[in-house]
Amino acid sequence: MIRSILKSGWRFIDDRTGASQMIVPIMKHIVPRDARWWYVFGSAALCCFMMQVVTGIALAMAYVPSSGDAFDSLRYITHQAPFGSILRGMHYFGASAMVLIAVMHMAQVYLHAAYKYPREMNWMSGVVLLLFTLAMGFTGQLLRWDANGVWSAVVGAEQAARAPIVGPFLAHMILGGDNIGGATLSRFYVLHVFIFPALIFAGVGLHVMLVLRHGISEMPKEGEPVNPATYKRDYEARLKKDGVPFWPNAVWRDAVVSLVVVIGIVVCAIVFGPPVLDKPPDPTSLNVNPSPDWYFLFYFAVLSMLPANLETWVILGGPLVVILVMLFLPLMSNRGDRAPSRRPWAVAVLVCATTAVVILTLYGRRSPWSPNFAAQPLDAQVVGTTTGPIAEGARVFFDKGCIYCHDVNGDGGQRGPNLSRVGDRLTEAELIIRINNGGHNMPAYAGRITRDELSTLVTFLESRRVHTSAASAGP
C-alpha cells in the first residue's frame, strides 16, 4: 500500500521534472573498459571539495568574520564547540587533500596526455580550477585570523604591490585600505566563502560537462597516436565494441577511493587535530615568524633563495609564465602519441617538477634562510668553560645576535656559515676583518661592538676547532 503510494508519487515527480530522463543517461554513459584505478583522482578531488563545502558551512555558523572577533570565535570552535576541533581539522586536512589530489589528477592527465584532442578545454578548465583551489588555500589560511594570518595578508599585499602600475591598487584591495584593520578580514571572508566557491562550482560544472561531451579518455596505447581527423570516430567505435556503463562499472572505484580519502581526512583530523592557532592577530606583536601553509612552502623557498635583483621579476613573472604554459599546453601539442613510453620528455618534466617541488617544500619547511630567533645562549658544555674570555665571547656571540644566523654545534641559525670549527678555517685577523666589515649577507659590526667584546668573541671563535666540536658532541 505505502509502497504503491510512494511509487506513484515518484512517477509523478519524475514525469513532471524529467529527473531520470536527465540523470540516467549521464550515469549510464558508456566509458572505456580500461578506465580503471588511474581514473579516480578527479572524482576524489570533487569529493574533497564537497567535504570542504559541508564542513565550511558548519564552521561559518560559529565563525565571526570580523577582524576583532574572529580569533576568539576560532578559539571557541577549537576548544569549546562540540565537534569543533574535529570539524576544523577536517576542513584543514580536506583542503590539503584537495590540493594534493587535484595535483595528482593533473599529473595523471599529463602523464597519459589525456589533454590532447578533443579534450583541450577539459585540461584548461582544470588548470583554472587548480588556481581557484590554491586561492581558496591562501584565503583560508588567512581566515585563521591569528598573527600568522595577519602577516600573510601583509606579505600577500607586498607581493601584489610589486606589479607595475596596478601594484599599489592591488595591495590596497588585499588589505582593504592602507593598513591591516577591520576591512581586511571581511574581504578575505567574502572571497573564501562566496566568490571562489561560486567560481569553483561553475568551473566544476563546465569541467564535468566537458568530460561528458568528449567522454573519458581511454588508456594510452603505443602505436595509437591521436589524429583529430579520425579520433572521434575511432573512440565511438571502441566504446561500442567493449565500453561499459559508468554506473556502476566504473563509478564504484571512484566511490571506494573517495571513501578512503574521507577516512584519511577524518583520521588525520582526530589524530593530529586542526592547525594550532598562533598568537592573537595583534599587529603590534612583532615576535612572529610568518610562514605559509605547506602547499605554498615551495614558492616561499623559491622567493627566499633568489638573488635580490631577480626578485620582482620572479614574484610577478614566475607564476604568470607557469600558469600560461600550463594553460596553453594542449594548444601547443594536441595530437600524436599519448603513451608515456613515447613521450620521454613529458615523463622527465613530471619527475623533475615533482622532485623540485618536494625538495623546495622540505627546504621551505626548514627555512634555513630565516634567522633562528628561538636560539638560546650556548650551553656551557658546548662552550667548554664557564669563565674567562672564551665564556665571555660565547655570551657576546649570543648578545650580538650572531647565534641567530650561525650554528655552533647544533645550536643557532642556518643562514650564515656554520662556525663549529671556524677556528680551523680562519685566523684571528681574518675573523676581526669579517666581523667588522660584514659580508654580502652579514651586517658590519664595526661601531656596534666594543674592542673588549670583539677580542673575547674572536677568542671564543678561535677556540671552535675539531677537537672542541668533537668533545661537545659526546653524551
Place this chain on the structure above:
Amino acid sequence: MPCEISRRRMFARITIFAGAAIAALAGVPVIGFVFAPLVKPATPQWRQVGTRDSFQIGQTVKVEFSDPSPLPWSGITAKTAAWLRRAGDNEFVAFSINCRHLGCPVRWVDGAKLFMCPCHGGVYYEDGTVAAGPPPEPLARYPVRVQNGQVEIQTSPIPLTTFKS
C-alpha cells in the same frame, strides 16, 4: 518578411539594452561600495606615544598607537606599532615595523643594535639602512614630532615596495 526580421532585431536589442541597464543599476552602487574606501585615503592623524623624557637617548623601543580611523569592529587589529629611536635631545626617528622586502615585522635586537626580519633574514642598521639580506630599500620612516613634551607619530600606510624596472 523584412519587417519580421527588423522586429526580431528590435526585440533582441531591447533585451540586450534591458540586461545592460539592469547590470548598470545594480553595478554602480556595488562597485562604488566595494572600491570607494580604497580610493579615499584615510586622513593622517598625529598620535601620542609617550612623553619625551620617557625615552632615553640612543634607545630604540617599540611604541603602539591606533590607526587613523579604525572601524568599530577592528578590535585589536586597529593598533599598529613603530620602532622609535631617540637620537638626540629633541630628535626622534620613527621606523615602520615592516621589512621592505615582503612586509614581515622586523624586530630590534638591542645587543647588536640591528633590526632583523624573521622571514628571509633582512637586517637593518639602527638608522634603518640595509645591513644585509634581500631588502631593496631602507626601513620606511614615519613623521614624528615633539609637542608640549609629548612625542607624536603621524599615522601612515604600510610602506609598499613597488615595481622599479
